[in-house]
Amino acid sequence: MRFDKFGLCNTENMLKSAMNHGFAVPAFNAYNMETIQAILSAARLTHSPLIIAISESALKYMGDDILMGIISGAKINPHEQIALHLDHGHSIESCMHAIDIGFSSVMLDFSNRDIDENIDATHNIVRYAHARGASVESELGQLTGFEDENTSNTESVYTDPDTAAKFVSQTGTDSLAIAIGTSHGAYKRHSADETLRFDILSEIQEKIPNTPLVLHGASSIPNYLVDKINKFGGDIKNAMGIDIEQLNFTATHTNICKINIDSDLRLAMTAAVRQDLYKNPQNFNPRKYMDAGRDAIRDACIFLIREVFNSANKI
Ligand code: G3H
Ligand code: 13P
Ligand code: ZN
Numbered sequence: 001m002r003f004d005k006f007g008l009c010n011t012e013n014m015l016k017s018a019m020n021h022g023f024a025v026p027a028f029n030a031y032n033m034e035t036i037q038a039i040l041s042a043a044r045l046t047h048s049p050l051i052i053a054i055s056e057s058a059l060k061y062m063g064d065d066i067l068m069g070i071i072s073g074a075k076i077n078p079h080e081q082i083a084l085h086l087d088h089g090h091s092i093e094s095c096m097h098a099i100d101i102g103f104s105s106v107m108l109d110f111s112n113r114d115i116d117e118n119i120d121a122t123h124n125i126v127r128y129a130h131a132r133g134a135s136v137e138s139e140l141g142q143l144t145g146f147e148d149e150n151t152s153n154t155e156s157v158y159t160d161p162d163t164a165a166k167f168v169s170q171t172g173t174d175s176l177a178i179a180i181g182t183s184h185g186a187y188k189r190h191s192a193d194e195t196l197r198f199d200i201l202s203e204i205q206e207k208i209p210n211t212p213l214v215l216h217g218a219s220s221i222p223n224y225l226v227d228k229i230n231k232f233g234g235d236i237k238n239a240m241g242i243d244i245e246q247l248n249f250t251a252t253h254t255n256i257c258k259i260n261i262d263s264d265l266r267l268a269m270t271a272a273v274r275q276d277l278y279k280n281p282q283n284f285n286p287r288k289y290m291d292a293g294r295d296a297i298r299d300a301c302i303f304l305i306r307e308v309f310n311s312a313n314k315i
Pocket of ligand 2: 087088184185215216219261262
């Protein structure tokens with residue numbers, strides 16, 4: 001079924017608006033009813049355009065029908081500017097499938113393939129998606145860290161600005177994810193001195209000034225959440241995320257128009273659930289701690305929308 005039947009939008013207008021009005025659209029990863037409810041209520045409470053990001057493994061975990069049933073039940077209105085996006089699609093088939101079941105945007109991640117293979121495949125999925133009104137994100141360069149349960153990179157390869165220009169003109173991609181020093185997961189930096197490569201970002205912007213850029217692996221891994229997890233029985237050591245001021249600068253002063261956050265929300269939910277279980281040792285009703293987890297994700301999203309991405313009231 002086409003995405004507009006679910007009240008969803010593609011990402012074209014929201015990314016264009018982000019480019020022109022000094023904000024970034026949040027892309028928050030979801031994987032069950034509670035995470036979708038939390039993310040949607042954050043969007044609704046702040047009047048922010050928003051992208052619900054579903055990885056291939058999250059889609060497998062939920063199943064197509066359950067996911068689309070939840071989306072349908074959420075009664076999304078096109079005026080809310082909500083997109084449903086396949087995050088890190090690793091094959092043309094999985095991107096096509098997502099579009100066919102109602103996704104309004106897909107990412108074809110062939111960043112670890114040969115450039116010509118990436119160009120060919122992206123060009124194909126762009127044609128398929130555009131014929132159905134959906135948007136396409138692609139990626140050049142490689143991030144370190146885990147992208148899903150099966151893939152990991154150990155070395156970061158920054159995006160080359162000249163290759164980016166060639167890639168965009170030959171594929172017609174709607175947006176481009178770039179590697180400028182972020183990485184997936186909770187271990188992004190070894191020391192607080194490591195900064196994003198704004199020099200590379202500037203060069204990319206000069207070469208492709210009209211292409212909305214995307215930042216993956218952008219969680220800030222707040223210390224207070226890691227501490228809370230550890231206080232209530234967890235064991236997470238040496239975690240460090242992206243500096244929040246650099247993230248805010250990126251969202252408001254550059255062509256980065258979409259910022260992906262997963263790990264911060266995982267931490268928020270885990271911390272809240274651990275605390276709730278610890279404080280209520282006799283409770284065995286999952287609704288109680290899931291409710292605490294859901295509220296924590298909603299609040300983490302609201303904080304990012306208001307204080308970091310500047311996307312509140314940008315519908
Ligand atoms: O960038 C990838 C996301 O963090 C998704 O992770 O495959 O475990 O859902 P996942
Ligand atoms: P984090 O692990 O930094 O949250 O990255 C999320 C992401 O890029 C999803 O595509
Ligand atoms: Zn990612």
